[in-house]
């Protein structure tokens with residue numbers, strides 16, 4: 001049997017470039033070489049696609065700095081077409097790219113144009129899940145529990161700050177969280193406890209996006225996460241919990257410090273576990289996700305559950321929540337990859353059944 005040739009896309013233009021290298025390293029290390037031939041394709045911070053000769057070795061050895069260097073200096077840019085002659089014909093692609101230009105539907109659109117099966121959500125599911133405002137509208141429509149929130153355009157904030165501040169104070173109060181609609185990894189997010197802090201938070205978030213989302217803060221929230229796997233019949237893993245070391249799960253606690261604690265499974269009653277699992281599947285379906293996603297929640301002190309967000313390309317190192325939750329639910333890391341690749345091919349085949357014309 002011929003091996004499946006899988007293109008692994010890593011790096012990319014987002015702030016989560018390094019996280020992507022770590023995820024890709026774990027994934028490539030776990031793909032069974034008897035079944036898969038891995039073609040690593042690196043994307044530089046400037047968005048150039050490259051295949052340095054030694055990419056696979058450097059990734060496997062964990063020499064991410066050297067790989068970074070090799071990506072930057074390598075002359076061998078690949079044509080922006082995964083079917084071009086620089087890349088052998090691929091059977092499937094795994095975009096291991098977190099954040100904008102990877103998790104947001106852009107790469108997915110490109111792979112659709114190239115008619116290649118790929119792991120994870122399609123264009124629509126990826127794009128709506130990246131936008132915290134559209135995502136919330138779809139969650140609300142599906143009846144999922146959300147903290148009170150509102151969105152505002154940057155232009156409105158700049159033209160009429162007073163009315164934006166007043167509306168937030170009247171509808172949400174303090175503390176509240178201010179976020180750029182379209183980033184990830186907590187970049188540009190702040191908590192505001194007063195008008196003074198709110199002004200600063202809106203100004204910060206407005207540097208990152210033209211759309212801003214403000215939410216009522218859940219005080220002393222527990223942060224619960226569930227992994228979902230599947231296409232038309234998605235399954236949920238056990239729920240896990242993150243105890244951030246810092247004041248909230250900001251960029252530093254996520255990536256710079258080693259202070260957060262992962263509890264797998266989360267200490268919850270069986271009823272709560274089931275509730276989180278049902279809501280996670282509901283969130284997955286609400287945004288039309290495919291393949292995989294991690295759904296994040298807040299559990300308030302009084303027991304109220306709120307859906308916070310869905311991540312369509314969650315962190316994928318061996319110690320990341322997404323695979324750890326599956327491991328605890330009986331799906332080992334390697335099996336999880338096999339299943340995701342099968343799901344990618346299944347979805348591609350399912351789509352190929354659609355008639356393109358009326359005759």
Ligand SMILES: Nc1ncnc2c1ncn2[C@@H]1O[C@H](COP(=O)(O)OP(=O)(O)O)[C@@H](O)[C@H]1O
Nearest residue numbers: 147177184185186187215216217218221248249
């Ligand atoms: N409404 C909220 N109430 C309490 N904490 C929040 C709220 N929104 C965000 N946070 C804190 O900020 C972190 C990052 O917010 P999140 O919306 O998950 O952004 P990102 O997409 O960057 O992960 C959360 O994990 C949580 O610690």
Ligand SMILES: [Mg+2]
Nearest residue numbers: 185186296309
């Ligand atoms: Mg988050």
